[in-house]
Amino acid sequence: MNKITETVIEADPKVPVIRTARDFAATPEQLFRAHTDPALFAQWVGPDGTSTRIERWDASTGGSWRYVSVHEGTEYGFHGCFHEVRPDRIVQTFTFDGDPDGVALETMWFEDLGDGRTRLRTQSLVDSFESRDAWLRSGMEVGVNDGYAKLERLIADGAV
Amino acid sequence: MNKITETVIEADPKVPVIRTARDFAATPEQLFRAHTDPALFAQWVGPDGTSTRIERWDASTGGSWRYVSVHEGTEYGFHGCFHEVRPDRIVQTFTFDGDPDGVALETMWFEDLGDGRTRLRTQSLVDSFESRDAWLRSGMEVGVNDGYAKLERLIADGAV
Numbered sequence: 511m512n513k514i515t516e517t518v519i520e521a522d523p524k525v526p527v528i529r530t531a532r533d534f535a536a537t538p539e540q541l542f543r544a545h546t547d548p549a550l551f552a553q554w555v556g557p558d559g560t561s562t563r564i565e566r567w568d569a570s571t572g573g574s575w576r577y578v579s580v581h582e583g584t585e586y587g588f589h590g591c592f593h594e595v596r597p598d599r600i601v602q603t604f605t606f607d608g609d610p611d612g613v614a615l616e617t618m619w620f621e622d623l624g625d626g627r628t629r630l631r632t633q634s635l636v637d638s639f640e641s642r643d644a645w646l647r648s649g650m651e652v653g654v655n656d657g658y659a660k661l662e663r664l665i666a667d668g669a670v
Numbered sequence: 671m672n673k674i675t676e677t678v679i680e681a682d683p684k685v686p687v688i689r690t691a692r693d694f695a696a697t698p699e700q701l702f703r704a705h706t707d708p709a710l711f712a713q714w715v716g717p718d719g720t721s722t723r724i725e726r727w728d729a730s731t732g733g734s735w736r737y738v739s740v741h742e743g744t745e746y747g748f749h750g751c752f753h754e755v756r757p758d759r760i761v762q763t764f765t766f767d768g769d770p771d772g773v774a775l776e777t778m779w780f781e782d783l784g785d786g787r788t789r790l791r792t793q794s795l796v797d798s799f800e801s802r803d804a805w806l807r808s809g810m811e812v813g814v815n816d817g818y819a820k821l822e823r824l825i826a827d828g829a830v
Contacts, residue, residue, distance in 0.1 A: 526685055527797060572726070572734030572751050591732050591751035593763040593773055601773050603753040603763060613753055613761050615775040615795070635775070637687060637795045 514629065517658050519651050526642040528634045528650075532658050536665045538620035538628045542597055544661055544670050545569070545618060553669070554660040557581065557653045571595050575602070590616075604634070612641060630658075674789065677818050679811050686802040688794045688810075692818050696825045698780035698788045702757055704821055704830050705729070705778060713829075714820040717741065717813045731755050735762070750776075764794070772801060790818075 517532040534541060544550050546569035552562040556579045566576040569592060576589035587607035594601045597620070604614040614634045621629040636642050664670050677692040694701060704710050706729035712722040716739045726736040729752060736749035747767035754761045757780070764774040774794045781789040796802050824830050 524799070525797060566732070572749075574732030574751070589732075591734070591753050591763070593751050593765070599771075601763070603751070603761070603775070605753070611759075613775065613777075615763070615773065615797075617773075633797065635795065635797045637685060637775075637777075637793065639685070 517651075517655050519654060521642065521646060526636050526639045528642060528645060530632045530654055531629060533623065533627055533629050534658075534662060534665060535626060536628055536670060537626055538597065538622050540665065540670045541620045541628050541630055542600075544664070545600055546595065550664070550670060552577065554664055555579070555653075555657050557656045558660075560653075568592070569595055569600075612636070614645075677811075677815050679814060681802065681806060686796050686799045688802060688805060690792045690814055691789060693783065693787055693789050694818075694822060694825060695786060696788055696830060697786055698757065698782050700825065700830045701780045701788050701790055702760075704824070705760055706755065710824070710830060712737065714824055715739070715813075715817050718816045718820070720813075728752070729755055729760075772796070774805075 514531050514533045517530055520529045522529065544554065548564040548567040548569070552564050555562055560579045560581045563578045563580070565578060566574060566589070568574055571592060571594050573595070574589070574591040576587065579586045579588070589605055589607070590603035592600065592602045599620070600618045602616050604616050605612060614636050617633045619631045621631065623629055634645070636645070674691050674693045677690055680689045682689065704714065708724040708727040708729070712724050715722055720739045720741045723738045723740065725738060726734060726749070728734055731752060731754045733755070734749070734751040736747065739746045739748070749765055749767070750763035752760070752762045759780070760778045762776050764776050765772060774796050777793045779791045781791065783789055794805070796805070
């Protein structure tokens with residue numbers, strides 16, 4: 511298995527899914543914590559220059575979440591519920607307030623690569639290719655890349 | 671718009687989605703209640719001969735649910751979270767205990783047809799055609815048809 515040092519972002523050709531993959535110098539437990547501890551999550555999610563305010567957060571199976579990201583004075587709200595939160599996988603729903611009828615089903619997997627490294631894979635599923643491709647055109651890769659770079663620095667700094 | 675007196679069940683050709691549609695002699699408010707009141711829901715969901723035990727039920731945005739259906743002595747558990755519960759639409763996740771890694775994103779719409787009639791449309795989205803087609807082969811249409819027939823009788827009896 512090759513190392514994935516940059517974030518890989520792929521659109522599935524057959525189903526309306528976006529997948530990402532990236533390796534981190536962290537254990538699965540650390541990556542799980544970075545996705546479930548609200549104070550940690552707020553430090554890395556989103557593009558550079560964004561500050562994130564957590565408004566609701568119960569990262570457990572059947573819980574729910576809501577946060578607002580502030581970028582250059584504009585607020586962007588997101589919310590969803592946690593379908594399942596377990597050490598190797600989180601499944602949650604995701605809606606952007608700006609598109610209130612749009613819903614993605616998101617899955618994150620924490621795959622232990624050994625030697626203190628973990629592959630983070632994600633999948634976002636929506637109900638049409640039009641919605642999926644609108645997400646891809648929205649510049650989501652900036653948020654993903656910037657966010658994971660911030661997460662990598664937090665890990666290197668021993669903050670996770 | 672034609673009346674839909676039998677349940678229409680369709681597999682989308684392009685995305686891994688199952689859709690259903692059926693008209694009821696009920697208001698949107700009544701159909702909403704039949705899907706959110708646990709005592710009512712337990713009376714109609716599932717195939718004939720099934721009894722349903724609600725184990726967790728918070729039918730509100732960010733809530734969660736779990737029920738067990740008992741059919742000929744065998745228990746079948748299902749669970750998920752409520753992404754959004756609003757008068758015209760419910761979005762929730764859905765997992766069958768027998769396939770714990772499988773997750774569907776389900777949407778129900780209550781469309782007012784006027785004259786005390788409502789069209790109930792549903793959509794189940796999964797992440798592969800294989801999973802979708804396995805659902806279709808599982809005999810799900812029996813549960814859907816039997817369930818909606820029970821719901822229709824409850825409505826006719828004034829129980830909703």
